Amino acid sequence: MADRKQLKLGAFMRPISIHTGAWRYPGAWPDANFNFGHIKRLAQTLERGKFDAFFMADHLAVLNMPVQALKRSHTVTSFEPFTLLSALAGATEHIGLVATASTTYDAPYHIARRFASLDHISGGRAGWNIVTTANPDSALNFNLDEHVDYATRYRRAREFYDVVTGLWDSFADDAFIRDVESGIYFDPEKMHVLDHKGEQLSVRGPLNIARPVQGWPVIVQAGASEPGRQLAAETAEVVFAASHTLADGKSFYADVKGRMEKLGRARDELKILPGAFVVVGDTLEEARATRERLDSLVHPDSGLASLSIALGTDATHFDLDAPLPDIPDTNASKTGRANTIALAKREGLTVRQLAQRLGGYSGLQFVGTPQTIADEMEQWLVEEGSDGFNIMFPYLPGGLDDFVDKVIPELQRRGIFRTEYEGKTLRENLGLKRPANRFFPG
Amino acid sequence: MADRKQLKLGAFMRPISIHTGAWRYPGAWPDANFNFGHIKRLAQTLERGKFDAFFMADHLAVLNMPVQALKRSHTVTSFEPFTLLSALAGATEHIGLVATASTTYDAPYHIARRFASLDHISGGRAGWNIVTTANPDSALNFNLDEHVDYATRYRRAREFYDVVTGLWDSFADDAFIRDVESGIYFDPEKMHVLDHKGEQLSVRGPLNIARPVQGWPVIVQAGASEPGRQLAAETAEVVFAASHTLADGKSFYADVKGRMEKLGRARDELKILPGAFVVVGDTLEEARATRERLDSLVHPDSGLASLSIALGTDATHFDLDAPLPDIPDTNASKTGRANTIALAKREGLTVRQLAQRLGGYSGLQFVGTPQTIADEMEQWLVEEGSDGFNIMFPYLPGGLDDFVDKVIPELQRRGIFRTEYEGKTLRENLGLKRPANRFFPG
Known part of the structure; x- marks a missing residue:
């Protein structure tokens, strides 16, 4: 059993659920969007269930929908994900913290610093979900009259990734000596000035923070388009797929892992996790x-x-x-x-x-008993439709409690999900290697 | 005693202390820059001492100093303040969390969202230290070849403040109805679209987050220059002054409070807290x-x-x-x-x-016994040199422990410092009113 391939499980979290009816479900917390106590409780339940990561999507504008729908939506407003995940770092011990941040509407120096900080603070549990921000309304909140075009956004994302990872490598892992006797705090030979000047970005560096615990926080992406798949194959370590059927999943899986091989990356250096909406019952x-x-x-x-x-x-x-x-x-x-x-x-x-x-x-949804849900998940895993899932709970906290109390034990019984965290960092739990420092490879 | 004017005390925190020799002091934690456990312990000690706020300054570049000095400095690298304070929100209950964020190198939509999020997550304990970022090296990390000039920075800061506070007012305090029966989550009549188009900023809004617990997070500034004083008199609720002597302090205090009166603001709507380096001994x-x-x-x-x-x-x-x-x-x-x-x-x-x-x-420093330090602080308070202090500890954790265990009780004995927090929010503890919503004044 111990040798079986293991599912990796993220939790695709919104404070109330992604389902727009969820806030009206009996026992739901309609105020969870602004109630940190509730979200802390959800994160701690996920940790009890040995989930790999707590994942937060993001929007840089109030969603554009007709007012008749808008006024009924609990998804209009919520915490900024990075703030929330930083607060959860102080209230959890094991679970990975994956926040979304935009390469189109933010600066690489800020992104590199924040995720490096979160990685230090959480003891190596940070992940960065790289998005180019598709919602055109976002531009209007960031000093622009119109949205940045698709091709420019993707080129910037690729360059942004190079800058952020370069900034994370500003200091060698052993740069900080802190020798009280001699008074030398760090070895300046082990500090690298990036001096990046590219098509869209100009960033001198160095970053004013030590190299992250994980070397780099885990790189996450969700793009399903042609340039999105290519960017993922080149750079991502986790991909949140949107496959609706097992056939779709297998096709996407084969495509992205095939692209990786062509680039010289090993297939297991990237975990593909489709979003899955899971409703658990004692009977079908x-x-x-x-x-x-x-x-x-x-x-x-x-x-x-x-x-x-x-x-x-x-x-x-x-x-x-x-x-x-x-x-x-x-x-x-x-x-x-x-x-x-x-x-x-x-x-x-x-x-x-x-x-x-x-x-x-x-x-994609799995609606059934713990057994039928585990059957479907196992089939996806065995047939290479995915390496796991990014679970969406139908309502909270009940839908999450059911998953952790009923589905997780069934997955563990089958030997396809951990009973204890394998390591201390998100990388260790996902089975991802710690990247070498590109400037100090020793 | 209860009617005496009360000192307000912030803690000007760096993980190791502002003093560059502190990391070599016996008992210091030289690795505190990247050790969240240590900083959590410091925040909890401050809370035991009933401090108003934990304050973090910031730099957007590695400080420019000769390498012979740089390699000996523990101030070169540390956590990004906002990430750290968000994590501390999950580990504290009472203390205010004041993070520095730049109006020159960030976007108002991001700043408004993050501080609103921190305010919700912490139950109303957020403060924003507005800086224009004086270090010219920062520009090189943010896509620029040279630093933004002083006048442009200050005009942008003023406009940025208007946009951020306007975004915080995007929703009326009672906009979120969450009526499960009718399915109405919020009242769209109580959402305001800012539509700001100014000299340097163009931001449509609305912000995708409910109005902060405090209405607005507390507005903090540190500018001592002519435009800095004027900006403070117009907008600030806490000013971190740099007065080196009581005479300087009285002059600064009279000037800023006088400017406020001319603008129609009450003098107690702003608290002036000079930075003070405090070394406690049992004898002088x-x-x-x-x-x-x-x-x-x-x-x-x-x-x-x-x-x-x-x-x-x-x-x-x-x-x-x-x-x-x-x-x-x-x-x-x-x-x-x-x-x-x-x-x-x-x-x-x-x-x-x-x-x-x-x-x-x-x-400014107070070096002495708990009695002489309390004498000096009381004199500043009574003679209107300040409304309190932003305390700098000479080394950590020892210098902080001494302050909380020896100086705080002496201030409390004199009736010039709280023995319990007055309220739940930073505003309530500082004695600042909750601002009205400019778009929904009812």
Whole structure:
């Protein structure tokens, strides 16, 4: 059993859940967005469940949605992720802390310092989820009139990564001597001035902080596009995939790991973790009923906004209790429309049910008993659909408690998930090596 | 006794102390720059001593000093303050958390979000020390070839303040209804879009976070220059002054409070806290010996670098064991040179001793017994030299323990310092009112 490949589990956390109906679920904490005590309790439960990492996504603007949907959304406002994860560093001991930070709307010196600081403070538990920030409204909050174009954003992200990792290597691991007798605090020969001057960035350095505990905080990405996959294969150590089916997952997995091999990286230097929405019941019927109850808490106004976006057509005048009518072609994403129409047909959903599903959460889901959920996870692991998952809990704290109390023990029983943390750092737990210092390779 | 004016006490913290010899002092923690456990212990001791706030200064570059001094300095590298204070929020309950953040090298949307987050997470204990970043090397780390000029920096700081406080007011205090029954999470009529377009900043808003617990985190500044004083009188609620003598302190106090009155602000809406280096002994002789021992741990190479800067002339060839020679006029700061020459004459210091004093710490100091220190502090308070102090500890943890165990009880006995925190928030403890929301004044 001990030799079996191990699942890696992140927790894709929002204070109330990603599901927009979750704040109305019985026992939920509707005020968790601004209640640190609640979130601390969630982090400590995740740690009890031996999760690898607490992951926070981010938005640099209030989400752009019709006011009828906006006013019903608990996802509009919350803590800035880096602040929250730093506070959690002081309240946890083992779990990795992965914060999202944008390469388009921040400066590499700030990002390098903050993540290095978090890594020192947490004893080597920091991870940086690199995003280029897709939401065009963000630009308006950062001194621009329009969004930075896609290609420029990706080129900047690649350069930004080089600068940040270069800054982390400003000091050799053994630069700080602190010899009280001679009065020498550090060896200046072991300090490197980066002097980066590139296409978009000019950063002298050195960083004013010792090399992080992990060498570099763990590099995380979520891009599924062509340049996103390439950036991941070149630089990422964890990828949050958005595969909706096992077939999608296997294709994505083979593609990204194949790109790594071409670049000379070993396949296990990157862990692929698709987001998975997990609803646990003691029976299959109970789990499905929970999912339906949760979806029923999504107001049709919220659901119709999501449905309109997915279909690329205004769905607000559709008959809520009829099947989905025929949808004309538009220039919106064809994949999104096709997936949505297929979902409605496959499950025989009315417009209301479809809208509520989309308004809640419509990606990869495991809805079942601890056994069926573990079966599905094991299949993904064994068939190389993923190296684990980034779990989304349907409602909090109950959905998380159920996962930790019921699913985790089943995964442990099968020998595919740890019973104790393997190491002290996030890298050690994920089985990732500590990178060498590029300026002081000795 | 209860009616006496109360001292407000901040702690000007560096992990090892501001004094450059402190890391070599017996019992010091030379690795505290990167040891969160040590700093947590310091914060908890400050809380035991009922300090108002834990304050962290900041630098956006490795300090520019000759390598002979640099290699001996423990101040070169440390945690990024905001990360550290966020982590301390999870490990403390009462003390205010004041982090420095630059208006020249950061974006108002980021600053507003982070400080609002810290305020929510800490239950209303955040403060923002607004700086324009004087160190010209910082520019080179932030995509610029040269430093932003003084006037532009100050105009940007004023505009930045308006934007950040405007963003904090994005939501009315009662915007978040969270009515589970109707499914309305917040009232969109109580969300304000800032739409700021000014000389240097363009920020649409709204901020994606609820209004901070304190309305606004406490606004802190340190500027002593003419535009710095004016900015403080207009906007600050705490000022960290650099007065070296009681006479200086009274003059600064009268000036800033006078400016406030002209602007229609009440004098007690701003607390003036000069930095004060405090060395406690059971006798005056013991305190002085501690101070001398500490200075003796400053290597002459470090001290001569500081002395050269203060005199505006190269001091490295002076005879270390002779009195200070005559110094020709230069175009360096005349005040700095005059103060330094006066200090050497007043205390009869050799070049070595003078260099070690300057290399260690040469601002306002109280060196004595708990009684003489309390006498001096009380005199400053009563004669309107200050509203309290931002205390610098000579070495850690010992210098802090002595202050909390010996000086605090003496101040409490005199009725000029709290025995319990007055409130839950930093504002309540400082006696500052919660600002009204400019867009939702009801």
